[in-house]
Amino acid sequence: MSDAQLLSFAAHGNGPCFVRVTEVWVLDETGTRLVLKDGLYGDLENFAKVSGNESFAFGEGLPGKAWAEARPVVLKGFQGSYFKRTEAAEAAGLTAGIALPVFAGEDLKGVVTFFFGDDAEHVGAVEVWASAGERSDPLKLEDGYFGTAEHFGWISRHTEFPHGQGLPGQAWASGRAVLFEDLGASHKFLRAESAAKAGMTAGLGLPISAPNPAPHVVTLLSALDTPIARRFEIWEGSAGAGFIRIAGADEHGNPLPEQQDVSRFETGAGVLGTVAATAIPAAVEMTSSAGSAVVALPILSDGKVVQIAAWYF
Incomplete structure (x- = not known):
C-alpha cells in the first residue's frame, strides 16, 4: 500500500479529537538525549x-521519565511537576499528557507522547494497566486520563482484568494489539454498559514492549463527539507477504470494509513500512487538499516488529 493509497482511504472528520498533540521522541547521535522526530500539533x-x-x-521531563522507568507515564497537571514546557502547554490549553516508551529488548526506539485539553465536551480515555507479573495477578488501572467521563473513570479504577479477559487482558495475553468495535454493544468489553453511557465507540489495546518486569497495557478508548482518531487499524506481519x-x-466503531488494494504493505514502503523496518514510531502529516495525519506504533515481540497499530486524523 502506497502513502497515496493510505491517504485517500483515511477517514476525515470535522469535530475535535480527544488527543490534541502527538509527538515522537528519539535518541540523538550520542544516545544520551531525546530529541523531537515527529510532531502533530494542529x-x-x-x-x-x-x-x-x-x-x-x-x-528528565515526561519523555525522559518514560525512558528511565521503562513504562507508560501519565501526568495530570503540569504546574509544580517535572514537566519542562509548562508555560507553553498552559498557553496552548493543554492540561495532561502521557508518554509511551517503545523498546526493542533493552534498546529504546522512541517515546510517543500524547497531550490533552480540557473542556466540557472532552470525552474519551487513555488508560495504563499494569500487573505484578504473574498470570494469576490481574491487570489493575495504574493511571489514566478520561476527560469529562468521570463515571467511566470511576468504573475503570474499580475494575480488574484477569489474563486474557477484556480489552487489556487480551492484549496482555496475546502480546498483540487488539481492537474492539462498537464498545457499548460488545460482549467482550467488560465495561460495555458504562462505555455506552459515555458515548464510547471503539477501543484499541496496546501491549507495551519494555524491559520492565511488570506487564503494561495502554488502552485508547474513543468517543463519537471527541474521538481518539477518525480511523483505527492493526497490521500483522506475514511471512513473505509484508504486513496485512x-x-x-x-x-463510529464500525468495522472497515475490505479493499484489496489497501489491505497490505511491504516492509520499508511508505510510512507504515518504514515503522515496520525500523521499529521507530511515526506521527506525520500527509499532504492533501483534505488534510490527514497518521500515528503508527510498532508492536514488538522478542525485539522484532510483529504488528503496526495505526490511527488517522
Whole structure:
C-alpha cells in the first residue's frame, strides 16, 4: 500500500479529537538525549516551536521519565511537576499528557507522547494497566486520563482484568494489539454498559514492549463527539507477504470494509513500512487538499516488529 493509497482511504472528520498533540521522541547521535522526530500539533504553533527546541536527558521531563522507568507515564497537571514546557502547554490549553516508551529488548526506539485539553465536551480515555507479573495477578488501572467521563473513570479504577479477559487482558495475553468495535454493544468489553453511557465507540489495546518486569497495557478508548482518531487499524506481519490488515474500525466503531488494494504493505514502503523496518514510531502529516495525519506504533515481540497499530486524523 502506497502513502497515496493510505491517504485517500483515511477517514476525515470535522469535530475535535480527544488527543490534541502527538509527538515522537528519539535518541540523538550520542544516545544520551531525546530529541523531537515527529510532531502533530494542529494549530498550536507556539507549543510546536518550543517543543522543537527542547531535548530530554534520561529521567528528565515526561519523555525522559518514560525512558528511565521503562513504562507508560501519565501526568495530570503540569504546574509544580517535572514537566519542562509548562508555560507553553498552559498557553496552548493543554492540561495532561502521557508518554509511551517503545523498546526493542533493552534498546529504546522512541517515546510517543500524547497531550490533552480540557473542556466540557472532552470525552474519551487513555488508560495504563499494569500487573505484578504473574498470570494469576490481574491487570489493575495504574493511571489514566478520561476527560469529562468521570463515571467511566470511576468504573475503570474499580475494575480488574484477569489474563486474557477484556480489552487489556487480551492484549496482555496475546502480546498483540487488539481492537474492539462498537464498545457499548460488545460482549467482550467488560465495561460495555458504562462505555455506552459515555458515548464510547471503539477501543484499541496496546501491549507495551519494555524491559520492565511488570506487564503494561495502554488502552485508547474513543468517543463519537471527541474521538481518539477518525480511523483505527492493526497490521500483522506475514511471512513473505509484508504486513496485512487484520482489524480496522472507523470513528463510529464500525468495522472497515475490505479493499484489496489497501489491505497490505511491504516492509520499508511508505510510512507504515518504514515503522515496520525500523521499529521507530511515526506521527506525520500527509499532504492533501483534505488534510490527514497518521500515528503508527510498532508492536514488538522478542525485539522484532510483529504488528503496526495505526490511527488517522
